[in-house]
Amino acid sequence: xxxxPARPGLRATHRPHPHNSRFLVDAFRHAGDFSVAYFLxxxxxxxxxxxGPSWRRGLVFCTAPTARLLASVLSVPPELxxxxxxxxxxxxxxxxxxxxxxxxxxxxxxxxxxxxxPNPERYVHTGDFRYTHSMRSNPNLLExxxxxxxxxxxxxxxxxxxxxxxxxxxxxxxxxxxQVKEESGAAGERVLCxxxxxxxxxxxxxxxxxxxxxxxxxVDSRKMEILTVLGFGGEKGVFTEDASATDVHVIGWxxxxxxxxxxxxxxxxxxxxxxxxxxTKAVGFVPTGWMYETKKEGFAxxxxxxxxxxxxxxxxxxxxxxxxxxxxxxxxKRVIPTVGVDGGKLDGKEAIALQxxxxxxxxxxxxxxxxxxxxxxxxxxxxxxxxxxxxxxCREQDGEEFALPENNSVSELPDNSEIKITEGMKKELSDFxxxxxxxxxxxxLLMSSGGDVVxxxxxxxxxxxxxxxxxNVSNNEKPKSVxxxxxxxxxxxxxxxxQEVPSFSQKPMEHSAKLVxxxxxxxxxxxxxxxxxxxxxxxxxxxxxxxxxxxTEAGGRKQPTITNYFGRAPAAAxxxxxxxxxxxxxxxxxxxxxxxxxxxVESHKQGVDQLLQIVDGSMSRESAISLLEKTKGxxxxxxxxxxxxxxxxxxxxxxxxxxxQNTQNEMxxxxxxxxxxxxxxQATPKMQNLYVQTSVAQADSMNISLPVEKYLPIEHx
DNA sequence: GCGATCAGCT
DNA sequence: CACAGCTGATCGC
Numbered sequence: 001x002x003x004x005p006a007r008p009g010l011r012a013t014h015r016p017h018p019h020n021s022r023f024l025v026d027a028f029r030h031a032g033d034f035s036v037a038y039f040l041x042x043x044x045x046x047x048x049x050x051x052g053p054s055w056r057r058g059l060v061f062c063t064a065p066t067a068r069l070l071a072s073v074l075s076v077p078p079e080l081x082x083x084x085x086x087x088x089x090x091x092x093x094x095x096x097x098x099x100x101x102x103x104x105x106x107x108x109x110x111x112x113x114x115x116x117x118p119n120p121e122r123y124v125h126t127g128d129f130r131y132t133h134s135m136r137s138n139p140n141l142l143e144x145x146x147x148x149x150x151x152x153x154x155x156x157x158x159x160x161x162x163x164x165x166x167x168x169x170x171x172x173x174x175x176x177x178x179q180v181k182e183e184s185g186a187a188g189e190r191v192l193c194x195x196x197x198x199x200x201x202x203x204x205x206x207x208x209x210x211x212x213x214x215x216x217x218x219v220d221s222r223k224m225e226i227l228t229v230l231g232f233g234g235e236k237g238v239f240t241e242d243a244s245a246t247d248v249h250v251i252g253w254x255x256x257x258x259x260x261x262x263x264x265x266x267x268x269x270x271x272x273x274x275x276x277x278x279x280t281k282a283v284g285f286v287p288t289g290w291m292y293e294t295k296k297e298g299f300a301x302x303x304x305x306x307x308x309x310x311x312x313x314x315x316x317x318x319x320x321x322x323x324x325x326x327x328x329x330x331x332x333k334r335v336i337p338t339v340g341v342d343g344g345k346l347d348g349k350e351a352i353a354l355q356x357x358x359x360x361x362x363x364x365x366x367x368x369x370x371x372x373x374x375x376x377x378x379x380x381x382x383x384x385x386x387x388x389x390x391x392x393x394c395r396e397q398d399g400e401e402f403a404l405p406e407n408n409s410v411s412e413l414p415d416n417s418e419i420k421i422t423e424g425m426k427k428e429l430s431d432f433x434x435x436x437x438x439x440x441x442x443x444x445l446l447m448s449s450g451g452d453v454v455x456x457x458x459x460x461x462x463x464x465x466x467x468x469x470x471x472n473v474s475n476n477e478k479p480k481s482v483x484x485x486x487x488x489x490x491x492x493x494x495x496x497x498x499q500e501v502p503s504f505s506q507k508p509m510e511h512s513a514k515l516v517x518x519x520x521x522x523x524x525x526x527x528x529x530x531x532x533x534x535x536x537x538x539x540x541x542x543x544x545x546x547x548x549x550x551x552t553e554a555g556g557r558k559q560p561t562i563t564n565y566f567g568r569a570p571a572a573a574x575x576x577x578x579x580x581x582x583x584x585x586x587x588x589x590x591x592x593x594x595x596x597x598x599x600x601v602e603s604h605k606q607g608v609d610q611l612l613q614i615v616d617g618s619m620s621r622e623s624a625i626s627l628l629e630k631t632k633g634x635x636x637x638x639x640x641x642x643x644x645x646x647x648x649x650x651x652x653x654x655x656x657x658x659x660x661q662n663t664q665n666e667m668x669x670x671x672x673x674x675x676x677x678x679x680x681x682q683a684t685p686k687m688q689n690l691y692v693q694t695s696v697a698q699a700d701s702m703n704i705s706l707p708v709e710k711y712l713p714i715e716h717x
Numbered sequence: 718g719c720g721a722t723c724a725g726c727t
Numbered sequence: 728c729a730c731a732g733c734t735g736a737t738c739g740c
Contacts (some may be wrong), residue, residue: 029721045732054720128730155730198731253731254727260729269727289730317730340728350728 021095025111025125025151026338031057037092041127042108043069043200051076061092063099065107068229069200087140096120098140102129104316105201106230112144124330125151126338130166130315131322136329146363150332154354155317155339156289162320163291163313166204172299173205173285173312174212177248180283181213190247192279194270196286198253199226201316205287209248210238216246223250243277256284256309257302263288263311267304274307281306287314320357327361335362356433360458421446429453433460607633 022036028050031038040048040062051060053075059082060070067083070076084090086109089098094116099109110129115121124147135141163169177193184191195205199222206217219227219239227233240246251273257265263286274282284307291313300311318326327335337354426442433442437460449455608624619627 044730050721052720199733201730252727258727287730315730 020115020121021113021123022093023095023113026127028055028057028060037061039097039111039125040066040070041102041111041125042066042105043073044105044128047127048074053077055080061090061097061099063107063109065230069107069226072229073226087138089140100135100138100140102127103132103135104128104130106203106232107200110141112140122147123149123151124332126153126326128153128155128317131318131326133325135326141330145329145331147330147332149334149336150327150330151336151338152323152327153317153339154323154337154341156315156319157323157337157340157354157357159320161290163289163315166314169287169299169312169314170205170208173287173310173314174209176283176285176310177209177213181215181247184281189281190279192274192277192282193248194251194256194273194282194284195248196251196253196256196284197223199223200230202287202314203227203230203232205285205314206250207232207238213248215248216240218243218246218249220250247279249277251284256286259286259288259290263300263302265302265304265309267307267309270307270309271305282308284309285312286310287312289313289315289317324358324361327358331361331363333363356457357461359454359461421451425451425453429456433457 022034023039024031024035024037025039026041026047028038028040028048031050036058038058038060040051040060042062043066048070051070051074055076059080060076061082061084062070063086064083067081070081071078084097084099086099086101089096091097096114096116098112100112102108102110104127108127108129110127111125113121113123113125122144124141124144173195180191180193195209195217197203197206209215210217216237217239219241221241224233224239224241227239233239243249253259255266255273256270257263270282270284274280286309288311299313302309302311335355335358337351340354341348341351421443425446426439429442429446430437430439442456445456445460446453449459607628608621612619612621612624
């Protein structure tokens, strides 16, 4: 595991808690001889990637619906699939394992692991999940309060992600369809309703529409197959493959339009489908996790001729608030993000950035250990190695009481009783906070917390959260012209208590314990270890980028892709320090330096057009221009600011200082490759020894510390 | 020749 | 940097 390459010791490195399991969760690509059991949290390709007909490496534990899909869709050898019941404890390789509902897609679970031994380690792996308050009363989860680590689905781990409860969105879809049906019925015409979904997930929308609009739902054969496997098919007759049986059809994801980075409808395709199926009007629904636009009138709608597309924020991932609620509830010693981190580097930039959001919600004691470790590493005269310190800390974590070790550099710890703000503390805190926070704010935070860095960071994120929450509430309070009734948001999890998560969570836990005696299954023991780190993608992007830039023209069918979009450089000359590392889109470089102001105007104009396209008329050209001036031409930041502002008309300007202003800084300053290579070459030999030992002496391998990065489901892309 | 991975597209 | 996922091409053993 690597430390911060450039400035060793300056950052409180969030080193993963070591543990001894030989499990992998959602990481089938990274299977190796070091693991003896595999867990799949749910059936989405980014989690099951690596599984297939030729899977031989070991048993795969998952829920029954997932198990059926594995066998029928992926043709994984059935003898390697172990289906486990939700909320039923099993024992695998000495560890206790429980799956609890994840409120994600059908069959999705979180896994709870408890190590054997007198001082058990406890780990929670959320898979993908959407938090609901009902989880607080799940007795299995309750046993994991204070867990050693929480592997968390951080998909929407940013305050800008807020969305309504699923009920609210469901209501919207159902009501809209009802209305369409009424109107069209009165007019004696037929209107095609299209609902976009992906292969597994968001079924609830379909079921609710069927139930409450009293109609069937048309699906293609592939979707039907999956629905059948999931138990939704059959005679009950909600779903049909007969297109003429109903006007409500399910359609593939991304057919009605591209959804990222902002929604661009594909009316051409939509019309094609409409005509194909013999209709003259069509209404589409795109249930997306993102609030693309925050309009006062409700959810975004795109119209063209007889076509209409509703963007419905319907998320099966936790919102920012929900994530924080969950962390607050579980109060783990550590949060380990599983989404949005690069290649499993747990103390990499991204992971640390994500972990920042939970400062103050995780276990205090563990936090202090983090700092202790950081400070120990920092002091040149520290006689203990990193590992020594870590070991020491961990031992203490297992004990009851936190006490500072007395014989090493304790004196360097910040002293809470002394309100003296040192440069070091500011540095430390600034490492924890987003880059746009200025020195004054850092000073202020430290002052008001009496010089406690952790508390300062915590206060900051608390404040930021409140900011967004308030913005959202004030937005939702505005009268709506549409028929949706928005209850108080921010408490979306509250409203979901009526959302009836199955009652099995109340089952007594000891009820039906199963035992799986796991002898390591290793069909092909001579598998080659492919420890190849993929060169982090910086190299081979050129092709893609070239293509996308080429398609930018004429705003016609092909629209600029994300690469193009975020590759945009701020063109202004006044760009400060952050300008140095920004990638420059060649197209942007229409660059005679002679007439600099013309350049600025020109490039801003491009940006203005883009910005206007994104906000889709919610903003005047003048506002767009002035906003872009503020962001020095950075469209991305402008979009962020725009949506922050629009949500937030009621907040006094003084409070707006905490609106993110420079996401750019987050994107630059990548690690340089030299360091990565160096560090991994340090780590690899050691790890390989471990693998050998693991595969030779399985019984004895419990005291081997498996690198946690191997344990992770990370690797998204 | 095979499986794993990637590019491209839906 | 990112709500999924299929497919055919390409890489690499």
